[in-house]
Amino acid sequence: MQENYIRFDWAMKRLLRDKANYVVLEGFLASLLGKRFKIHRFLESEGNQEDEEDKYNRVDILAESEDGELCIIEVQNSRELSYFHRMLYGVSKAITEYIGLGKPYEEVRKVYSINIVYFELGQGKDYVYHGKTEFVGLHQPHDTLKLSVRQNEKFFGNKEFDVMKRKAASDLFPEYYVLRVNDFDKVATTPLDEWIEFLKTGNISAKAKAAGLSEARERLRVDALSDKDRQAYYRHMESVRHMKSLFDTSRDEGYEEGMDKGLAKGMDMGLAKGLAKGRSERAKEIAKQLKAMGLTTEQIAQATGLTLDEI
Numbered sequence: 001m002q003e004n005y006i007r008f009d010w011a012m013k014r015l016l017r018d019k020a021n022y023v024v025l026e027g028f029l030a031s032l033l034g035k036r037f038k039i040h041r042f043l044e045s046e047g048n049q050e051d052e053e054d055k056y057n058r059v060d061i062l063a064e065s066e067d068g069e070l071c072i073i074e075v076q077n078s079r080e081l082s083y084f085h086r087m088l089y090g091v092s093k094a095i096t097e098y099i100g101l102g103k104p105y106e107e108v109r110k111v112y113s114i115n116i117v118y119f120e121l122g123q124g125k126d127y128v129y130h131g132k133t134e135f136v137g138l139h140q141p142h143d144t145l146k147l148s149v150r151q152n153e154k155f156f157g158n159k160e161f162d163v164m165k166r167k168a169a170s171d172l173f174p175e176y177y178v179l180r181v182n183d184f185d186k187v188a189t190t191p192l193d194e195w196i197e198f199l200k201t202g203n204i205s206a207k208a209k210a211a212g213l214s215e216a217r218e219r220l221r222v223d224a225l226s227d228k229d230r231q232a233y234y235r236h237m238e239s240v241r242h243m244k245s246l247f248d249t250s251r252d253e254g255y256e257e258g259m260d261k262g263l264a265k266g267m268d269m270g271l272a273k274g275l276a277k278g279r280s281e282r283a284k285e286i287a288k289q290l291k292a293m294g295l296t297t298e299q300i301a302q303a304t305g306l307t308l309d310e311i
Contacts, residue, residue: 004222007202009075009118010236011220012061014229021219027212029063029071031191032177033112037063037071062094069110070094079119080302087113091174106154111174116199118182127183127196133173145169280306287311 006015015021022039029037040062063071072094076083091113099107115121135145147155147167156167181200188197191210198204204213225233283304290300297311304311 005198005202005204005216006220006222006225006233007237008116008199010233012075015220021215024212024216024219025061025063025073027210027215028195029073029114030211031195032114033071035065037065037069040064067110069112070098071112071114073114073116075116076118081305083115083117083121087115087176087178091176095174108172110172112177113174114177114179116179116181120182121178121180124180127180128192129176129178129180131176131178133170135169147171284310 011024016025019039025039026037029035061073063073065071072090074087074090080086091111094111095108098109099105137143137145145168147169149166152166155172179196179199181196184193184196184200186193188194188205188208194205194208194210194213198208198213198216204217222230222233283306287300287304287306287310290303291311295303297308300306300311301308
């Protein structure tokens, strides 16, 4: 019999805010980053509200490693064209907030930005992406910029010089992870895959051994929720399903309508205009439905790509 577990995005808003449940998130970080982090606190952002009207917004948490590295985790359900820019902003904000005014730049922390997105962000064939800043030679592209002996000692405590252990300049800069969980369609064979499967489906295989998932089995059971929380969870899941259905329908119908109109004109320019018109008309229909559901103008703009004036 398959157990019924709470999906991760809703758990982040409610159950995982309890310090007693931080072990679940810490297990996830260990599976992804290969190092131990301790949850420091949930960040005070607009997404960390428990109001049902904010069900599509993000959730941010801050974790810290024993080495003083910071990790930001963000969960996002709604589509947002400028999401990559927000990732950059979130890291920049974390850096500036955690270095005191007047302190030396060397106290800037290393930051990992982990983004769990339940929509198609960018284009690619993988479901987990890792990005970092690299410094490569302009004239010698195989040459990467390394830290000096003194910098290695000061920033990483390597007192005995070892060429093989010398850090690169990129090791000081932020790193980004994007988990496009809806694109996962494989059999989970690694701890990270086990986590991705849970993030996507809310199911935990009986064979799963990844850190944190055993605790999730005990603490994220739907049948353990109070009646009030269980009903709130069901409303959330229905809203997420409805949102996904709207976008899937919009994409398919907009594409088909645009193709029909464009092909009828028999010209490349006509095809492009037909596609654009079909998608725009469908986006406006969806905007009306989202407005009726009580979403704000800004949320509808993020979801549909329409301007505030159009909405």
